[in-house]
Amino acid sequence: MFGDYSIGDLGSIFVMQGFAGLILFSVYVLMALGLAIIFGQMGVINMAHGEFMILGAYVTWMTSNLFQTYLPSLFSGYFFLAMILAFLASGALGMVVEWVLIRHLYKRPLDTLLATWGLSLMLQQAYRSVFGAREVGVELPQWMLGSLHVTDSIEVPINGVFVMGLTVLITISVAYVLYMSRWGRQVRAVVQNRVMAGAVGINTEKVDRFTFGLGCGIAGVAGSAFTMIGSTGPTSGQLYIVDTFLVVVFGGAASLLGTIASAFSISQTQSTLEFFMSGSMAKVLTLLAVVGILMLRPQGLFALKVRK
Amino acid sequence: MIINSRFFNRSELMGFIALAAVLFVILPLTLDVFRLNLVAKYLTYAFVALGLVLCWGYGGILSLGQGVFFGLGGYCMAMFLKLEASSVENTKIQSTPGIPDFMDWNQITALPLFWQPFHSLTFTIFAIILVPGLFALIIGTAMFKRRVGGTYFAIITQAVAAILTILIVGQQGYTGGINGMTDLRTLKGWDIRPDHAKIILYFVEVVLLFACIGIAQFIRLTKLGRILVAMREQEDRVRFSGYSVANFKIFAFCMAAIFAAIGGAMFALNVGFMSPSFVGIVPSIEMVIYTAVGGRMSIFGAIWGAILVNFAKTSLSESFPQLWLFGLGALFIAVVLAFPNGLSGLWADYVQPRIDQLFASRRAKAGWNDNSVADGAPAE
Numbered sequence: 001m002f003g004d005y006s007i008g009d010l011g012s013i014f015v016m017q018g019f020a021g022l023i024l025f026s027v028y029v030l031m032a033l034g035l036a037i038i039f040g041q042m043g044v045i046n047m048a049h050g051e052f053m054i055l056g057a058y059v060t061w062m063t064s065n066l067f068q069t070y071l072p073s074l075f076s077g078y079f080f081l082a083m084i085l086a087f088l089a090s091g092a093l094g095m096v097v098e099w100v101l102i103r104h105l106y107k108r109p110l111d112t113l114l115a116t117w118g119l120s121l122m123l124q125q126a127y128r129s130v131f132g133a134r135e136v137g138v139e140l141p142q143w144m145l146g147s148l149h150v151t152d153s154i155e156v157p158i159n160g161v162f163v164m165g166l167t168v169l170i171t172i173s174v175a176y177v178l179y180m181s182r183w184g185r186q187v188r189a190v191v192q193n194r195v196m197a198g199a200v201g202i203n204t205e206k207v208d209r210f211t212f213g214l215g216c217g218i219a220g221v222a223g224s225a226f227t228m229i230g231s232t233g234p235t236s237g238q239l240y241i242v243d244t245f246l247v248v249v250f251g252g253a254a255s256l257l258g259t260i261a262s263a264f265s266i267s268q269t270q271s272t273l274e275f276f277m278s279g280s281m282a283k284v285l286t287l288l289a290v291v292g293i294l295m296l297r298p299q300g301l302f303a304l305k306v307r308k
Numbered sequence: 309m310i311i312n313s314r315f316f317n318r319s320e321l322m323g324f325i326a327l328a329a330v331l332f333v334i335l336p337l338t339l340d341v342f343r344l345n346l347v348a349k350y351l352t353y354a355f356v357a358l359g360l361v362l363c364w365g366y367g368g369i370l371s372l373g374q375g376v377f378f379g380l381g382g383y384c385m386a387m388f389l390k391l392e393a394s395s396v397e398n399t400k401i402q403s404t405p406g407i408p409d410f411m412d413w414n415q416i417t418a419l420p421l422f423w424q425p426f427h428s429l430t431f432t433i434f435a436i437i438l439v440p441g442l443f444a445l446i447i448g449t450a451m452f453k454r455r456v457g458g459t460y461f462a463i464i465t466q467a468v469a470a471i472l473t474i475l476i477v478g479q480q481g482y483t484g485g486i487n488g489m490t491d492l493r494t495l496k497g498w499d500i501r502p503d504h505a506k507i508i509l510y511f512v513e514v515v516l517l518f519a520c521i522g523i524a525q526f527i528r529l530t531k532l533g534r535i536l537v538a539m540r541e542q543e544d545r546v547r548f549s550g551y552s553v554a555n556f557k558i559f560a561f562c563m564a565a566i567f568a569a570i571g572g573a574m575f576a577l578n579v580g581f582m583s584p585s586f587v588g589i590v591p592s593i594e595m596v597i598y599t600a601v602g603g604r605m606s607i608f609g610a611i612w613g614a615i616l617v618n619f620a621k622t623s624l625s626e627s628f629p630q631l632w633l634f635g636l637g638a639l640f641i642a643v644v645l646a647f648p649n650g651l652s653g654l655w656a657d658y659v660q661p662r663i664d665q666l667f668a669s670r671r672a673k674a675g676w677n678d679n680s681v682a683d684g685a686p687a688e
Contacts, residue, residue: 045459104645109459110370111644114600117593118640125633242470242589245463280478287471291464298456 021271030222038215048120050237056086056223094216135233258302355571357610359564365604367560368540373465379587381569386582389492414481444565448558473588488583609652
């Protein structure tokens, strides 16, 4: 399959596909970060994570429409506001869901999977009733369109660079919040030993609620980024949920570094394979490889060594 | 030690008689053929639900990939039926007569090797059991021997369901793609489409279902069933007692896969087509919903769950398509939050005590002194 291309062509293909993979990587990382916080730190399997992401995408779409109609002069900057709104909307919904549903199920992790699946069905139907069944696309401001010409055969799209920058920023802030801030220490304390954390005066219920809200909020930002690479429909989120779970599990559930590494390897494998075969076969091969590796190494790439 | 000396205790016997009466007598007498065929379709999911009771309710292994086995069984059956429907006379207008129509549309000129054995009905029947069984054996061995369980297992089975769906849709020339295998006509020359055939197929299916109920009940009553429950509750203690936990899990998972495959094969026969929309993640999770609603611990409960949820789905989506997903989602949340044991749990908590009271008072009046009442519902 490599025979028909010269070395130079192959180089360009790998760079271009690699870059296309980086955008996929960004969405995976943003989705998986939220999920890794919720699943890795809290043990809750949130099957509605894709729907939280799509909520962010719809918020972005509404903001862009709002700016187009009422504030066309500020349209070029709407995206930053949209991201913040997406974060707040998804985060708020996440905290409500935690309060109504999830907090009753901490002792039954498999049941959270079923209950959040029910939630995802309801959210999908809600989106369909409110926004319609047709997929919507967001109009990007002028400065995000176009691409940078690096060499003759290599082009990189600007919105891709933007999404990646955003991903790096969010990842660093999440790592900072979890490992440096007082609140992050509380989260990790609750994860390690809930009873002891409560005994030393940490309000574990509050910590749980904010952790879940943060995870969902990041999914909302992922939704904002998602509008740049795909159109938003009521069921778009469902397409990503299995991939994202695989990313989290493959990386090792409680490790942020592992999540990033696994998102990178999965998205790059898929994107590079896509050039040489049909998209569906590339996906099948990638998923098969991941499942195969997980069978050999069930704890994932980066596993924390803890006593159970 | 034998826990129940009888095959069914009293409440189970009542459940058995009620189900048999409804499926064998009441429904065939009251429903027209179209509705009866719909019930036959619902019952194909009852096989899957039955398997999930063993594997999830008793073994504690939540598989979100039962659609895979349902699909494998269904596709095996559909491949046989499709080959019979694609005889040389039937496909004269194709550029290559004698191969299924979708292969012709995809410029395939010879029957692929893995299709060849499906000319034989005997092979097909073995394949329906063995292909999903072996597949489950491979997945189960790889996972359980390495002590992967719980949520990880659920996620990986889900990924397997995703992979198989993408593969079926992508390999259109070999599998019929997104449309699946349609236009299935005859089984060994016997037309499966007219009304009288549908009725016969319905009864065949109900008999098969009761056979599977018998097997599941047998497994439940033997020591094997006890070990499954023990494993679900305290896996480590069972392991330390010297049992090979992995082997028991593999067994439960394989049984669930085989039940699902039988359901899938009956689906292809009763409904007359098979498509990837019954294989993927969404149908697989819906199958878990049936079991959860009916009661994951109850064989009869799960079957009622499959029938009732599907009935609600058909009638709600006929009249209020908007409401269906809301209803299903809400039902699921309600079942998980409020009634973890589903309909059968409600029955055991509210209806069964009344019935027991009734029997007890009658016995007291008759002056019986019989201790066997105590073996009512097992304590789990």
